Amino acid sequence: MATTTPDLARPEFLAAPIPGREGLISVDNPATGEKLGEVPALDASQVEQIVTQAKVAQRGWGSLSAKDRAARMHSFFDAIIAHQDDLSRLMVAEQGKPLAEAKGEVAYAASFVSWFADEGLRAYGEVIPAPQADKRILVLKRPIGLAAAVTPWNFPLAMITRKVAPALAAGCGIVVKPSELTPFSAMALQQLAIEAGIPEHLFAVVTGHAKSVGPVLTGHPDIAKFSFTGSTAVGKLLTAQCASTMKRVSMELGGNAPLIVFDDADIDMAVEGTIMAKFRNSGQTCVCANRILVQDGIHDKFVEALTARAAALRVGNGLDGVTEQGPLITEQATTKVAEHVADAIRRGAKATTGGTAHEAGGRFWTPTVLTGATSEMRLAYEETFGPVAPVFRFRDEREALAMANDTRSGLAAYAFSADIDRFWRVCESLEVGMIGFNTGAFSSEVIPFGGVKESGLGREGSKHGLDEYLELRMICLGMKGEN
Numbered sequence: 001m002a003t004t005t006p007d008l009a010r011p012e013f014l015a016a017p018i019p020g021r022e023g024l025i026s027v028d029n030p031a032t033g034e035k036l037g038e039v040p041a042l043d044a045s046q047v048e049q050i051v052t053q054a055k056v057a058q059r060g061w062g063s064l065s066a067k068d069r070a071a072r073m074h075s076f077f078d079a080i081i082a083h084q085d086d087l088s089r090l091m092v093a094e095q096g097k098p099l100a101e102a103k104g105e106v107a108y109a110a111s112f113v114s115w116f117a118d119e120g121l122r123a124y125g126e127v128i129p130a131p132q133a134d135k136r137i138l139v140l141k142r143p144i145g146l147a148a149a150v151t152p153w154n155f156p157l158a159m160i161t162r163k164v165a166p167a168l169a170a171g172c173g174i175v176v177k178p179s180e181l182t183p184f185s186a187m188a189l190q191q192l193a194i195e196a197g198i199p200e201h202l203f204a205v206v207t208g209h210a211k212s213v214g215p216v217l218t219g220h221p222d223i224a225k226f227s228f229t230g231s232t233a234v235g236k237l238l239t240a241q242c243a244s245t246m247k248r249v250s251m252e253l254g255g256n257a258p259l260i261v262f263d264d265a266d267i268d269m270a271v272e273g274t275i276m277a278k279f280r281n282s283g284q285t286c287v288c289a290n291r292i293l294v295q296d297g298i299h300d301k302f303v304e305a306l307t308a309r310a311a312a313l314r315v316g317n318g319l320d321g322v323t324e325q326g327p328l329i330t331e332q333a334t335t336k337v338a339e340h341v342a343d344a345i346r347r348g349a350k351a352t353t354g355g356t357a358h359e360a361g362g363r364f365w366t367p368t369v370l371t372g373a374t375s376e377m378r379l380a381y382e383e384t385f386g387p388v389a390p391v392f393r394f395r396d397e398r399e400a401l402a403m404a405n406d407t408r409s410g411l412a413a414y415a416f417s418a419d420i421d422r423f424w425r426v427c428e429s430l431e432v433g434m435i436g437f438n439t440g441a442f443s444s445e446v447i448p449f450g451g452v453k454e455s456g457l458g459r460e461g462s463k464h465g466l467d468e469y470l471e472l473r474m475i476c477l478g479m480k481g482e483n
């Protein structure tokens, strides 16, 4: 499969200062294009001051008991839930997802806070039987210290709490740079944390241009841990930047998820699973099915059913309460989706529904199903990040697995079949971190979320997410023998 050279420039996110308003970043509503407001574009010295404040706050926080930290985190959880409606509407305004999905994300974001409040109570150390009679060996789990994080726009709250919650539970402080596209959700979260009793400065949100803030968070000697969620291209860049101070890094990066439908699949389950895995957040999630692989025997029936469901998805402003597909985040995102569809059609694909921008105009795209997709098309080896379901045909299981694994990504995959032996063969062969089998949705706070290959390093959520913010300290105690 062809690969593309990552474009590290990514002008759409290294937003140049607005002439005359260098100190501010303008934020708009992707559904209407209207300006929502402006946030300060902090410079490096301002970020360094915030890092220093967070470092001081971390010392006090790390010395609290796990139980005391847990109590304050549960208050933080309560505050998020108490403001679910306001946070949801704010999220729709700045990110565009439908209100129902936004409410779901607020609950999802809050679940990491309650989950890790309790996981922090179980950061058990070890006592190891010493090989010598005059020694005793202990292993402590200690907070790594001060963390920093950079997060994406597509889940403006959950991608932040999936880092902030384990950091706080471990006894760390954390400085977060949210996407320039969705800063208000992050700022609201910070305010709720302070109101809930999380010490001021301990969880700090810094708004600013990536090229000003990034080098401080990846290069500051007082920051021991760096956690990033975003594109693989930027993840590679930031991982390299962290090397100069040997920070512990966590990387949650891009995906190219295959979704495989075998001849023996329950077709209704496969169609509904594909709708969920493909069109959630208008196709703008890292675990979205990017390639739909369908076996020859079920292909035509599946395409007919998927086309009907996709064509029925309601496109509009997420605040109207009935919309199922909101806008794409930027004009550049819409242009990329249009380019992927045009390239596929030029190379022989056919749209069974959609295939064009939506009549609503702006950043809206019509939910699209393409047949006749092949591995030479850009949408086969690039993450489309939009509501486009390209259907590829395959003959047998061996061919399906070869197609599924033909990518440098390895975040998520999905498969639909009624055969339990095939379940094991497929799940043991797919080169990914997470699999949905007979389901198109698996994300929750209890799973180890993350990928392999170029989709990331480490895991978030589950019991594993806490270890990303803890260090092991071995202590060997020498003892005198009895006189």
Ligand SMILES: NC(=O)c1ccc[n+]([C@@H]2O[C@H](COP(=O)([O-])OP(=O)(O)OC[C@H]3O[C@@H](n4cnc5c(N)ncnc54)[C@H](O)[C@@H]3O)[C@@H](O)[C@H]2O)c1
Residues within 6 Å of the ligand: 010, 013, 014, 150, 151, 152, 153, 154, 155, 159, 177, 178, 179, 180, 210, 211, 213, 214, 215, 229, 230, 231, 232, 234, 235, 237, 238, 251, 252, 253, 254, 255, 285, 286, 287, 383, 385, 411, 455, 456
């Ligand atoms: N694996 C996961 O859990 C996960 C979750 C959500 C999104 N993603 C991925 O993120 C991408 C979409 O999000 P995005 O468009 O915001 O990604 P992005 O990489 O463009 O931006 C992510 C964050 O990085 C910042 N950034 C960009 N360039 C930077 C630089 N040079 N220095 C410092 N910071 C920089 C951005 O401002 C933003 O805050 C997709 O590839 C998606 O798959 C992955």
Ligand SMILES: O=C[C@H](O)CS(=O)(=O)O
Residues within 6 Å of the ligand: 154, 155, 284, 285, 286, 287, 443
């Ligand atoms: O896009 C990235 C998110 O991690 C998606 S999910 O809601 O966690 O599945």
